[in-house]
Amino acid sequence: MxxxxxxxxxxxxxxxxxxxxxxxxxxxxxxxxxxxxxxxxxxxxxRAKRSTRSKGxxxxxxxxxxxxxxxxxxxxxxxxxxxxxxxxxxxxxxxxxxxxxxxxxxxxxxxxxxxxxxxxxxxxxxxxxxxxxxxxxxxxxxxxxxxxxxxxxxxxxxxxxxESYCHVCGHKPCDSVFWSFHMRCCKKCASDTFPRYDELDLVAGLPPKYYERFRDTLLREQLKGSWRPSEVVCHTEITARYKAEFKTLRTRTDRKEWIARKSNERLMRVEHASLCQEWLQARLDQRSSKLDNIREQRKEAILERLEEVGWREEAELSMNTVWPWDDFASHKLVRQPKKLTDYGWNSIKTELVEWLKKQKEDRLERYRRSTLERRYNLLDVEYLQAMSRHDLRDPFPGKGDIFTSEYFEGLIWDTPLDEEVTAESMKSKLLSHLPLIIDKWRPAKIEKLVQIMQKSRPGAAVSDLHLATTVFECTECSPRTLMYYPQMFYHSCCFNNPETHSSRMAEFYYFFSNPWSSKSLVLSKFGSQVAKNIVEGCSLDPTTATIQDLNNANPLIECTSCNSYGSWYSGRLFMRWPSAIGTEHRSHVLLLNSFGNETQQILASEPSCNFFLTAHCAYCHEVRVQDMSNLQEHLRLCHSDALGLDPDACIFPLSAAETQEHFYRNPAVELSRLSKMFRYSGQGSVESA
Structure with a gap:
């Protein structure tokens, strides 16, 4: 040198x-x-003199x-x-x-x-x-x-x-560098220090003829597709200084030379700025990589110290969670970019071990919940399959009654977490214990309904539940929903009783509703009176006529209060007995089976699927019946042995009345949805909701 x-x-x-x-x-x-x-x-x-210390x-x-x-x-x-x-x-x-x-x-x-x-x-x-x-x-x-x-x-x-600080406000660190202006500026100050302009704004201060020429050039290039309006960042002081310099130039030659010189300087600044930014980014990346290496060494050193106190396994488990980040490596005591010393370890040991204890508790709790949730999922799948095979005309307990039963609650909660419960084992246990649960649950719930009937009809018995004049209503619904037995066992309001909550149910409430409750049910006087009128209109005895008798009679009913004429939605309104009882028409004037010579024309206007809405096969209970031909085809292919009929016959010799013995309407569906209303105008029909 x-x-x-x-x-x-x-x-x-x-x-x-x-x-x-x-x-x-x-x-x-x-x-x-x-x-x-x-x-x-x-x-x-x-040089500084050193004084010696003498004795004395x-x-x-x-x-x-x-x-x-x-x-x-x-x-x-x-x-x-x-x-x-x-x-x-x-x-x-x-x-x-x-x-x-x-x-x-x-x-x-x-x-x-x-x-x-x-x-x-x-x-x-x-x-x-x-x-x-x-x-x-x-x-x-x-x-x-x-x-x-x-x-x-x-x-x-x-x-x-x-020097990594903002040249405007002094904030540190500041890695945002405007290299073309040789200045560091944080994001907070950049909006005021470097405002945004477009090309036309930049030349707005030029003399008019230069501004117009520049504007016309940009517009022509825009029409050609070679230029698009864009925003650029400028420094207000530099921009003002350049404009002042340009205005002092008088000749075209001086201005051309000035523009060429400034353009060349700008190109050089842009090229140099690009190189500087690449260098800075490489420096930052190198620094980040170096810090990451130090953090990794610190993490490994902490793991070795944790192994000595018996907590390394838990720390490694927290590193392999399902979250998209490493909980242990991102901890504030682990992620520090400095090497671990004995003093540093002693200062963080207690806090880190306490954190790992909390992590262990959370991990075991997540494992417990996931295990119980998986068992509930298995039981839920098997429950739905068992319900699909069941005759719903006999009351079937809901999920809350099954899941909270003593046996299945113990199976899910009291079985050790490390003991696997498979789908096959859950299915076999459900099939073996479900009949026992139903035999105990069904009589108790039916007795609740009998007690409700006896409040209005002293001496009522279980057999009265099947009468066509026994209509219940839900006091929680608005308007009140009318229902027959066993529809109330599938009504949603009967599963909203919070008094049946338990601590275990509350934790997994999203799997099942509450156990069934009759708290919201009463015997409907008005609904029973409407049903009695319909039964008497069918020439049946109200004291003995059952719901099945009413199904067999299947009267055609006209609501004279809803007849309308003179519009596209006009004609006489007809319905079957479920719609007459389950909708607002029960308070209207109803006529039954008294239509004379028009009866056949009215029946021809009725929707063909009106008898089979929400209907199920009475043998397998899983198949939904769509129409008469669909039912007969299903009986021929699947139940010919039970019926003793020839499976090779194209059509079974069954009348419409006989066919109704082989299907039933789904009791889980409300009365108003069991049949469709329709209008008759003498020429055709218009279906009604």
Missing amino acids: PRRSQRIKGKVASYTDVQDEVVSDTADTDGEFQNDDGDEEERPRK SSNNVDYHAASSSKRRRIPEQFRGVRGKLGLLERLAKDMPLDVILEIFCYLDPGDLFRLARTTKDLRGILMSKSSEIVWRTARENVEGLPPRPEDLNEPQYAHLLY
Whole structure:
């Protein structure tokens, strides 16, 4: 390395008299080199004299006095600080200058810039114009660093590269660099410092003829498709300065030269900015990778310490969770980018172990819930399959009654968590214990209905539930829903009784509703009276006629209160008995089977599927009957042996009345949906909701 001249060495004596300037926070003033002002006489450097401590009481007193005086000379902010103070200052004063400069050449520009802020002497050395070669050599030591731009000196360039704070508000750290403007600016300040413009806004201050020419050029290029309006970021001060410079130019030649020069400068700035951004990103990535390696080493060191206290396995389990992140590695005590020491481990050991204990509790709780949830899922699937094979005309318990039964609740909750419950074992246990549960559950619930009937009909018995005049209503519904036996066992309001809650049910409430309750049911006087009128209109005895008798009679009913004429939705309204009882028409004037010669025409207008809405096969209960042909085809293919009929026959010799013995309407469906209403106008029908 080239050595310094005697002129530079002569300035060493004057370094102690350099003014104590505070380094500015802007790139324009912080990195300014100091000028060399000729040679000065070299003054010898003084070394500090060390006083020896002599023996004796008088010397001891002198020693304490000197020590007290020394403490008084130490500034208040440095008292109590460990280590020796002023080493950098002694380095600058005692060590030969050529050695100092030789050492500085092995540093990077960021280190030099920070050294220049430590002492007056070092600042005098590094900010000297003659030290430029030191800065250049230090900059060339940095791999991948772009060359210094012409409008910045070495300290200014180092300030831009390594001082990571916002040049506007001073916020640190700030890695957002506007390289084209040689400025760091955080996101908060960027919107005000660098407003956005489009191309036309940028030239708005030009003379009119230039502005119009530029605008016309942009519009022509836009029509050709070669230019699209876009936004650019500008610096207000630089923009104003450029506009002022351009306005001072009078000739076209000067303006062309100025535009060409500025365009070339801008291209060079953009290219240099791209290189600087690549270097900065590589530096940040390298720093991030280095910190990640330190974090990984710290994590492994913590795992080794946890293995000594018996918690490594739990820590590794927390690293393999289903979450998209590693809970253990992301913990604030583990993720720190510093190596683990004995002191550091002792300071985090208690808190980390407590966290792992909580993690273990949460993990076991999640395992418990997932195991119980899987068992409930298996039971739910088997329950639905068993229900689909059951004759719903006999009351079937809901999920809440099955899941909270003593046997299945014990099977799900009391079976050890490490013992596997398979679908086959759940199916076999459900099939074997479901009849026992039903035999105990059904009589108790039917007795509840009998007690409700006896409040209005003293002496009512179980057989009265099947009467056509026994109509129940739900007090929770609005309007109140009317229903026959056993429809109430599938009504949703009967499963909303919160009094049947249990702590285990509350934890898995989303799997099943509450057990069935008759709390909202009463015997409907109005509904029973309407049913009685319909039964009497069919020439049946209200005291003995059952629901099946009413199904067999299947009367055709007209609501004269709803007949309308003179519109597209006009005609006489007809229905079957479920719609007459289950809808608002039960309070209207109804006519039964008294239509004379029009009866056949009215029946021809009725929807063909009216008898089979929500109907199920009476043998297998799973197949939904759609129409007469569908029912006969199903009976021929699946139940010919039970009926004793020829399966090869195309059509079974069954009448419409006989066919009704082989299907039933689904009691889980409300009365109003068991049949469709229709209108008859003398020429056709219009279906009604």
